[in-house]
Amino acid sequence: MNSRRGIRSTSPLAPRHPLRTGVEHQVAVRLAACPGQINPSPQGAELIEAEGVTPQRISTFTRDGLTFEVSDTGPLDGQTVVLLHGFPANRHSFDEVVPILNAAGFRTLAPNQRGYSDGARPHRSRDYRAVELQRDVLALVDVAGVDRVHLVGHDWGGVLAWQLGAVAPERLTGLTVLSTPHPSAMIRSLVASAQALRSFYVLVFQLPMLPELLLRKKVEPLLRRMGLNADAAAEYGRFMSKHGRLTGGLHWYRALWLPDRRTSRRRLVTVPTTYLWGNGDQTLGRRAAELSGSYVRAEYRFIEVDENHWLPENAPRVVAAAILDDLRLP
Numbered sequence: 001m002n003s004r005r006g007i008r009s010t011s012p013l014a015p016r017h018p019l020r021t022g023v024e025h026q027v028a029v030r031l032a033a034c035p036g037q038i039n040p041s042p043q044g045a046e047l048i049e050a051e052g053v054t055p056q057r058i059s060t061f062t063r064d065g066l067t068f069e070v071s072d073t074g075p076l077d078g079q080t081v082v083l084l085h086g087f088p089a090n091r092h093s094f095d096e097v098v099p100i101l102n103a104a105g106f107r108t109l110a111p112n113q114r115g116y117s118d119g120a121r122p123h124r125s126r127d128y129r130a131v132e133l134q135r136d137v138l139a140l141v142d143v144a145g146v147d148r149v150h151l152v153g154h155d156w157g158g159v160l161a162w163q164l165g166a167v168a169p170e171r172l173t174g175l176t177v178l179s180t181p182h183p184s185a186m187i188r189s190l191v192a193s194a195q196a197l198r199s200f201y202v203l204v205f206q207l208p209m210l211p212e213l214l215l216r217k218k219v220e221p222l223l224r225r226m227g228l229n230a231d232a233a234a235e236y237g238r239f240m241s242k243h244g245r246l247t248g249g250l251h252w253y254r255a256l257w258l259p260d261r262r263t264s265r266r267r268l269v270t271v272p273t274t275y276l277w278g279n280g281d282q283t284l285g286r287r288a289a290e291l292s293g294s295y296v297r298a299e300y301r302f303i304e305v306d307e308n309h310w311l312p313e314n315a316p317r318v319v320a321a322a323i324l325d326d327l328r329l330p
Helices: 098-103 130-144 156-167 183-189 200-204 210-215 219-225 230-240 245-254 286-295 316-328
Strands: 029-032 046-049 060-063 066-073 080-084 107-111 149-154 172-178 273-278 299-305
Touching: 060 130, 066 098, 066 130, 080 130, 080 156, 098 107, 098 316, 107 130, 130 149, 130 156, 149 156, 149 316, 156 172, 156 183, 172 316, 183 286, 210 245, 219 230, 230 245, 273 286, 273 316, 286 299
Parallel strands: 080 107, 080 149, 149 172, 172 273, 273 299
Antiparallel strands: 029 046, 060 066, 066 107
């Protein structure tokens, strides 16, 4: 039986700072961007929205010459929810969540992220640094023609959600983060718990080519041993067997330690946030989960559920209910 624990609230911080990103797409938005830094400046980008244009379905969007695949479902005039997958998944990780949100009147956008979209797979690991990943998501928001979205993220998508809640709060109505603790809480937990042992695989993933050789034919059985349901494990196994996709996903890990002067120093999330964590998660422990709320300066809920790491695939109704609760909050 699922339980909810640790629900608390804090007061939001007042200031919010604009963050825009370059986009190329035949939709109802145009963007005059000033490239070079993630932090806003008076010379930063400006979003120009076309007037009187009917919203259109998005199947792809392009940023800096990279083309991303997107699943766009639900009423076009509904509030928009963007759902970000993790490793080694893809946009279909939310397939059982999305119909519930659509039936409740919400539009959903689920992209295949950088490295996972066949048209958006740079070869260099440096091109997977956090600023680029953040700008990819903001490009999708711009293409959707909306000012703000509710952002949902699982695994690496959760890391990205935490980051955007700090650096681009004016583009978000709120966050629902699944499984992954706040990055700063994760770092603190490495010296205060067994999290370092749980995360040892991250060091292995830094090696060139060896992880690809070890994982290429073992993604499906490994995911099944980690508790992912058989259908989803088979889907991700097939997906990752195609040339370049596994390396693209691993580059997210390899870019972790690469310096980037564009990175914002902002760490505190200033939008309403719900964090779901499964107490059976084999890779992400309790200490980091419980520390995550200290990095939120807005309404915050911590929900502990009797599940493992794979919340969107194994517990879609629980995930959908939490998202709908967030969307219905005043």
